[in-house]
Amino acid sequence: MLNDKSILITGGTGSFGKKFTETILQRYPDVKRLVIYSRDELKQFDMAQLYPEHKFPQVRFFIGDVRDAQRFRRACEGIDVIIHAAxxxxxxxxxxNPDEFIKTNIGGAQNIIDAALSSEIKIVVALSTDKAAAPINLYGATKLVSDKLFVSANNIKGKRDLRFSVVRYGNVMGSRGSVIPFFMEKARNGNVLPITHKDMTRFNISLEDGVEMVLWAIENALGGEIFVPKIPSYRIETVARAISPSATLDYVGIRAGEKLHEEMITESDSYNTIDFERYYAILPSDAKKEKYLKHFNASEVTPGFKYNSGTNTEWVDEDALRVLIRQYVDPEFEPRV
Structure with missing residues (x-):
């Protein structure tokens, strides 16, 4: 699928970008070029040690910010596929800091769209977040706008063979800044774990499953879809107990902009949502639904359906979380008792 193709990953030195790079090089050894585009020179230097030029001549590192339209267009020369993770x-x-988030998450998204429209790029897959569904915080609102921009870009591509799609999922297990490594560090340094609310829930997905979903979208998307995986939920309190059954839980209250439960498909979205295999897809409101139903061998969801981490039918308990932590975060993990 991606052999002899040139791929660019924005935010390529982040958790997703590193796992995506590893997967591509293992699975598609004849990939033509893999461009890691990010603004952190130290992270690029560290990542470059894993992929030295004499062994991985197809891997290139571009220092740049998605806010910089001119620099990004230069990086896109000869690129076939963009994965937008920045x-x-x-x-x-x-x-x-709302203005900074708007510049990166919205302005950066528009720069990527403009670059794709003015080049020979064939596929753009943008990573989204559950916080973009019915957002109550600025971050979620910027990602909702970003999602809308990518979906709408399919309307202005003309007759070009160019597809824009979005992948939306929940908390990535073990990613930088997420709750599991945060609690593991806290447990090592005092064993008092701060809990925002005893009933708070979140969706859970592994980094590997996130990468697989993006690869699936590259191969299967028609353009305009927001893909949503069928994944389990966990309670934040359950995560704390899985990591340290003996910990003191300090209930600190919900932070500014946080939800008690996350949502990936709202009730309003249900009228444009289809269901197939491991995923749902939210379609553009003006989409010819029959085309998507046939392509994905899908069915329509029931009107009024919503996909919420608090009402999910699939859950991860303490024992399962420990297994997942050993599998995806730390093979030597043992709960602190």
């Missing part, structure tokens, strides 16, 4: 993501930081 974003500012911390919810509390967004509440106090």
């Amino acid at each position: 974003a500012l993501k911390q919810v509390p930081a967004a509440e106090y």
Whole structure:
């Protein structure tokens, strides 16, 4: 699928970008070029040690910001596929620095669209977040706008063979800044774990499953879809107990911009949502639904359906979380008792 193709990953030195790069090089050894585009020179230097030029001549590193339209267009020369993973993501930081998040998450998205429309790029897959569904925080609102921009870009591509689609999923297990490594560090340094609310829930997906979903979208998307995986939920309190059954739980209250439960498909979205295999797809409101139903061998969801981490039918308990932590985060993990 991607052999002899040139791929660019924005935010390529992040958790997703590193796992995506590893997967591509293992699965598609004849990939023509893999461009890691990010603004952090130290992370690029560290990642370059894993992929030295004499062993991986197809891997290239571009220092640049998605806010810089001219630099990004230069990086896109000869590229076939863009994976857009770059974003500012911390919810509390967004509440106090809204202009910075708007510049990166919205302005950066538009720069990527403009570059794709003015080049020979064939496929763009943008990573989204559950916080973009019915957002109550600035971060989620910027990602919702980003999702809308990518979906709408399919309307202005003309007759070109160019597809824009979006992949939306929940908390990535073990990713930088996420709750599991945060609790593991806290447990090592005092064993008091801060819990925002005893009933708080989140969706859970592994980094590997996130990468597989993007690869699936590259191969299967028609353009305009927001793909949503069928994944389990966990309670934040359950995560804390899985990591340290003996921990003191300090209930600190919900932070600015946080939801008690996350949602990936709202009730309003249900009228444009289809269901197939491991995924749902939210279609553009003006889409010819029959085309998508046939292509994905899908069915329509029931009107009024919603996909919420608090009402999910699939859950991860303490024992299952420990197994997943050993599998995806730390093979030597043992709960602190």
